[in-house]
Amino acid sequence: MTVKRRRPGRPAGSTDTRTVVVAAAREEFAEHGYDAATIRGIARRAGVDPALVHHYLGSKEQIFVAAMDLPFEPGAALPEVLAPGLDGLGERVTRFFFSVWEDPARRAPFLAMLRSAMTHERAAAMLRQFVMRALLARIAAELDLPDRELRLEAAAGQLVGIALLRYVVRVEPLASADVELVVALVAPVVQRYLSEDGQLA
Amino acid sequence: MTVKRRRPGRPAGSTDTRTVVVAAAREEFAEHGYDAATIRGIARRAGVDPALVHHYLGSKEQIFVAAMDLPFEPGAALPEVLAPGLDGLGERVTRFFFSVWEDPARRAPFLAMLRSAMTHERAAAMLRQFVMRALLARIAAELDLPDRELRLEAAAGQLVGIALLRYVVRVEPLASADVELVVALVAPVVQRYLSEDGQLA
Numbered sequence: 001m002t003v004k005r006r007r008p009g010r011p012a013g014s015t016d017t018r019t020v021v022v023a024a025a026r027e028e029f030a031e032h033g034y035d036a037a038t039i040r041g042i043a044r045r046a047g048v049d050p051a052l053v054h055h056y057l058g059s060k061e062q063i064f065v066a067a068m069d070l071p072f073e074p075g076a077a078l079p080e081v082l083a084p085g086l087d088g089l090g091e092r093v094t095r096f097f098f099s100v101w102e103d104p105a106r107r108a109p110f111l112a113m114l115r116s117a118m119t120h121e122r123a124a125a126m127l128r129q130f131v132m133r134a135l136l137a138r139i140a141a142e143l144d145l146p147d148r149e150l151r152l153e154a155a156a157g158q159l160v161g162i163a164l165l166r167y168v169v170r171v172e173p174l175a176s177a178d179v180e181l182v183v184a185l186v187a188p189v190v191q192r193y194l195s196e197d198g199q200l201a
Numbered sequence: 202m203t204v205k206r207r208r209p210g211r212p213a214g215s216t217d218t219r220t221v222v223v224a225a226a227r228e229e230f231a232e233h234g235y236d237a238a239t240i241r242g243i244a245r246r247a248g249v250d251p252a253l254v255h256h257y258l259g260s261k262e263q264i265f266v267a268a269m270d271l272p273f274e275p276g277a278a279l280p281e282v283l284a285p286g287l288d289g290l291g292e293r294v295t296r297f298f299f300s301v302w303e304d305p306a307r308r309a310p311f312l313a314m315l316r317s318a319m320t321h322e323r324a325a326a327m328l329r330q331f332v333m334r335a336l337l338a339r340i341a342a343e344l345d346l347p348d349r350e351l352r353l354e355a356a357a358g359q360l361v362g363i364a365l366l367r368y369v370v371r372v373e374p375l376a377s378a379d380v381e382l383v384v385a386l387v388a389p390v391v392q393r394y395l396s397e398d399g400q401l402a
Contacts (some may be wrong), residue, residue: 115319117370118312128370136372153366153375154386161362165354169318169329171337174354185355189390 018056021046025057025067030122034064034129061134068113071106074134082142090155090191093139094183097159101167102179111168114160131156143194155193162186219257222247226258226268231323235265235330262335269314272307275335283343291356291392294340295384298360302368303380312369315361332357344395356394363387 024046028037039060043050057063065073081092101107116123136156140148162182166174174182225246229238240261244251258264266274282293302308317324337357341349363383367375375383 111319114365114370115316118316118319124370128372131370132372150374150378150382150386153372154363154390156372157362157364157366157375158359158390159362160365161358161360162355163358164315164361164365165358169315169325169332171329171333171354171357173351174358177351181351185351185394189355189359189393192390193386 017046017048017052021048021053021056022066025053025063029064029067029126033122033125034133039063064130064134069109071100071103071109074138078135078138082139086143086195088191089194090189091183091187093155093194094159094187094190097163098179098183101163107163107167145194145196151193155190158186158189158193218247218249218253222249222254222257223267226254226264230265230268230327234323234326235334240264265331265335270310272301272304272310275339279336279339283340287344287396289392290395291390292384292388294356294395295360295388295391298364299380299384302364308364308368346395346397352394356391359387359390359394 021042025037025042027045028042032038032041037060039050039053042063043053046053053063057066059075061075062073064070077096081096082089084092101110113123113127117127118124136149136152140152143152145151162174165171166177166182222243226238226243228246229243233239233242238261240251240254243264244254247254254264258267260276262276263274265271278297282297283290285293302311314324314328318328319325337350337353341353344353346352363375366372367378367383
């Protein structure tokens with residue numbers, strides 16, 4: 001499949017070409033995982049020039065966000081959550097997490113990734129690499145703590161586990177609890193993991 | 202399918218009949234969920250007398266454990282974890298949880314249930330009812346706290362989420378961390394949820 005020359009008056013983000021590139025990216029990530037996937041590989045699959053992939057979709061992370069239909073770009077959303085510093089970080093992270101998961105349409109792509117990861121090792125690798133590069137590494141960079149990756153992953157585990165029990169398994173009273181109560185319950189734990197005072201043995 | 206009369210010298214727990222009853226139980230639970238499944242329904246599917254279902258497999262909970270191939274019976278395992286009281290409960294619960302999940306063969310049935318729950322509402326209902334009746338209700342009965350069910354579910358979410366990230370998605374360093382370090386990281390959080398001092402807003 002090749003890309004037609006731009007016709008006058010046609011916007012750069014031609015829907016057809018973008019769709020083809022996004023589909024190619026999805027295949028490339030599924031086959032090679034997040035780390036090993038390349039813009040060049042995506043371009044080859046789509047039958048377009050690598051520059052065009054960049055042009056339509058941006059960075060590798062942005063391409064992934066488009067390919068997986070994620071409801072936010074970590075590179076854009078996280079700085080806002082992180083910027084005010086450690087004070088209240090647990091609550092901001094928890095609130096941001098649930099703001100996404102409370103909306104069925106926005107949590108769907110994460111559920112889909114998790115579902116695939118539970119069945120296919122390749123999908124697990126893709127999710128793992130993306131979570132580590134795009135999310136955890138960014139937050140870890142803001143923390144000056146021993147075992148910060150481990151603590152971050154424990155905090156992430158807390159959030160993901162609550163999401164599973166609330167939105168998928170739907171145990172009560174968690175499933176019907178007001179989201180503010182859930183945030184009040186979980187934010188101190190997340191804060192503890194991200195702070196010096198939550199000591200490890 | 203009917204059951205043959207016991208022949209002399211043949212043990213009561215005839216493998217064939219037991220297998221038939223277990224398969225029937227699996228179908229009954231899958232179709233009706235944990236709460237609505239009945240011994241009578243299982244017996245009917247297996248073409249045996251309800252008394253025989255009890256005889257081979259015991260209580261409804263024990264039948265579920267056999268049907269789902271679970272690596273422990275909550276009714277037998279939990280009292281030991283709970284008996285010593287609130288002091289150290291977080292660590293005992295956490296340690297028990299990881300003693301099961303560290304063994305690939307023992308975690309497999311839980312993963313299978315979780316996987317099904319992520320795809321089928323009926324499987325989610327079955328898992329939800331079992332978790333609430335067999336696990337959470339038993340632990341909640343030992344706690345004298347406001348919001349104890351919600352706190353318990355937050356603690357359960359912590360454990361399940363860590364298990365997902367460690368054993369399924371396998372993010373590092375969590376996936377390779379010594380299990381004792383993981384217990385040290387998580388047990389205080391579980392203890393906090395089960396204690397008065399972890400306040401809710």
